Amino acid sequence: MNILISVVICTHNRSQYLAKAIQSLLNQQFPLENYEIIIIDNCSTDQTKEVVEQLAGKNLRYIYEPTLGLSYARNTGWKNAQGKYVAYLDDDAIACPLWLSTILEVFETVQPQPGCVGGKAEPIWEAPRPNWLSDELVTGLTVIDWSPTPQVLPDLSRQWLVGANIAFPKAVLEKLGGFIDGLDRSGKHLLSGGDVFLEKQIAQAGYSCYYHPQMAVSHHIQQSRLDKKWFIRRYFWQGVSDAVVQLIEESPSRSKRLFLAILRTINLLLVPSQITSFLYNSDDKNQFTERCFTLIKLGHIAGLLGLAHKPS
Template sequence: MMDQRTPTNKYEIVVVDNCSTDSTKKVVDQFSAKGNVRYIFEPTLGLSYARNTGWRSARGKYVAYLDDDAIACPVWLDKILEAFETVTPRPGCVGGRVTPIWEASRPEWLSDWLLHGLTIIDWSDMPHILTNLSEEWLVGANIAFPVEILERVGGFTPNLDRAGNNLLSSGDVFLENQIKNMGYSCFYHPDITIGHHIFESRLSQSWFIRRYYWQGVSDAVIHLLQERPSMLKRLRFAYSQAKILLQSPGKLKTLILPTNNPERFTQKCFTLIILGHIYGVLRFVRPWQ
């Protein structure tokens, strides 16, 4: 962040410490002497809580998010401001490309589609409005909003995204859908680019199996938040999904058998999404409360 072409007096860096046990505060304090870096401690564990503390503490008109394992390109802030101030009507959120910084070799079983599970996106070389968020979306590691929009929508929902060791996700996409429902667009610009560190610990099949099962759980939470179905409707949904799985021996086979084939492992992960969705729909009571 310190090598941005945007003049330092035009932006601030807010570092939200969400219950870390390392030397985060000490490191941030060393940079605070530069004048535009602030440290804030958020005691409630959870990514959504940390992100909400960030925008509520920000002093600017816009707030842009960058994860602690990401590196912004030098024109990152310039391009974010350009999108907000030149695209008409003004978008409700903007974001862009996320490229991997591999800490180990990419496994042969890791398909391009499964890269999305590592928060890697590259939708096109052309800036454009995202019309279908189930096909193209922005990610929380590289996204920006007008503060007034976050105030109107209430920020990130605390029922989604990481909290401790769980792998809940999709709080970013849920917020994007809320913004679209308010009549604003979500805008993708490829030059709003960050590099995202891909830790070796995440390059195992066991991590992806867990990650995509929890994607299904996350989808279930969104399902419940959006539709608030009765328990009877939940049971009917779970039954219909389980029936589809039981009638698909190919999916069950890929779920059970080990494989290094990228297509088969991708199918295994997609089947785990269904299982996680079934579990989540039956498990959670009222996530909107």
């Protein structure tokens, strides 16, 4: 077998979705002998292993990762990959039939070769989309559609690739050390941003991050996430995640963290509309969006004051 692409699915107690994700990979318009599927079982207690065993084939492998946390599972995946390229698909996502072909086309034809490539992630709504859910907040559900044409992403703070649908040359992952351990989801903790942080490292190393809309996946949006309380937690923890990234990049002293938190608090108080949006529960999508963006700032402050810890 000439393995060109290793596809990694990291999973934690999502056996009800996992079979559909794997089947979408088995249905690729791509030679079976040129790719492998690696399932990283991250401390699941459901029927995950049985689901994999039912679909077992020559190009499907199962690995149990005992340390809970998405970044640990992702790193276990690429370190065990045999392919030249490593692609990540979420356990509740479905890859389009040309997914692997598009990944290979980009890495083999775009010059200079990108450091990562990703594509469109479309929602599979498991309940009606709420009226208060704006397009700006939908990206928090791992839904993106940046452009109908392939392109290099020039500003990762405005447009980024999602970990549910992303691929790298394995050599780039080896060079940069992969994902930062501890900087991402772990059980019920909603830390996030490990994928975007790696994308920024890739850009700093001189590579491009490339978007191709034909590298498309569909992504289940569970009913439990279409709730204001989930979004409030999600965006507060986005702020905490931003604080973790700041600790990684700057390693500020305890006094500097306090100073930065005070400065951010003052800046927040100087914009009354942000405080108003936080205090009032409104179904207006613009007001709820501003409330969530205010929660990012509050989460960042809370992170600087002690809720965030630099990964060891």
